[in-house]
Amino acid sequence: MKQHVAPFGDGTVVLRLMEEKDLETILTWRNRDEARIWFKNSGKITFDAHLAWFRSYLQKEDDFFFLVESDGEPVGQCGIYDINNGSAEIGRFLVAPKMAGKGYIGRSCAEIIRFSTGFLNLSYLFLEVMEENAKAIRVYKRQGFVEESRQDGLIRMALGRDRAS
Numbered sequence: 756m757k758q759h760v761a762p763f764g765d766g767t768v769v770l771r772l773m774e775e776k777d778l779e780t781i782l783t784w785r786n787r788d789e790a791r792i793w794f795k796n797s798g799k800i801t802f803d804a805h806l807a808w809f810r811s812y813l814q815k816e817d818d819f820f821f822l823v824e825s826d827g828e829p830v831g832q833c834g835i836y837d838i839n840n841g842s843a844e845i846g847r848f849l850v851a852p853k854m855a856g857k858g859y860i861g862r863s864c865a866e867i868i869r870f871s872t873g874f875l876n877l878s879y880l881f882l883e884v885m886e887e888n889a890k891a892i893r894v895y896k897r898q899g900f901v902e903e904s905r906q907d908g909l910i911r912m913a914l915g916r917d918r919a920s
């Protein structure tokens with residue numbers, strides 16, 4: 756069973772664990788053409804498939820999926836998963852349609868990094884992003900991620916021990 760994590764944030768964004776009641780909202784964000792094309796599984800997702808995925812996520816101990824709120828409003832989502840042996844992947848970054856470009860996702864990325872070191876004691880984080888996703892890459896670079904490798908249109912970026920130079 757998943758460990759409970761209390762909401763955390765920086766005063767502008769609050770990250771709290773995703774709940775079933777949030778799924779309809781985030782699925783609407785996710786299924787927009789301009790959003791879904793940036794995910795590896797880029798097809799539209801049905802609510803039933805989304806719910807099934809979420810219920811299996813709830814059983815995982817190595818995966819935390821967050822709703823990002825600001826002033827009590829949902830503004831985005833993000834996650835950290837495959838937490839293992841001091842490392843993890845971050846991703847599932849998605850901004851709510853009317854909240855883009857306000858810095859909420861950059862702040863969320865910074866909070867996930869803080870959570871990964873302060874709460875999970877991780878020393879290495881990585882992510883994968885499509886090489887044409889300039890907006891996302893810019894956010895990640897600003898948070899200190901650097902390219903580690905690239906293959907088949909996907910860039911792997913990392914932060915942490917194996918990147919220290």
Ligand SMILES: CC(C)(COP(=O)(O)OP(=O)(O)OC[C@H]1O[C@@H](n2cnc3c(N)ncnc32)[C@H](O)[C@@H]1OP(=O)(O)O)[C@@H](O)C(=O)NCCC(=O)NCCS
Pocket residue numbers: 789790791793794846847848849850851854855856857858859860861862883884885888889890891893894897
């Ligand atoms: C990637 C995504 C989450 C970023 O959300 P956002 O609301 O734009 O993020 P922020 O407002 O925190 O940061 C945006 C940054 O990108 C910059 N930016 C905006 N448009 C840009 C563009 N076309 N090209 C490059 N940078 C751009 C902004 O200036 C800002 O940079 P700054 O912090 O230096 O000012 C959002 O575009 C999204 O949901 N995309 C669809 C899903 C997705 O791609 N997820 C990531 C999968 S790896």
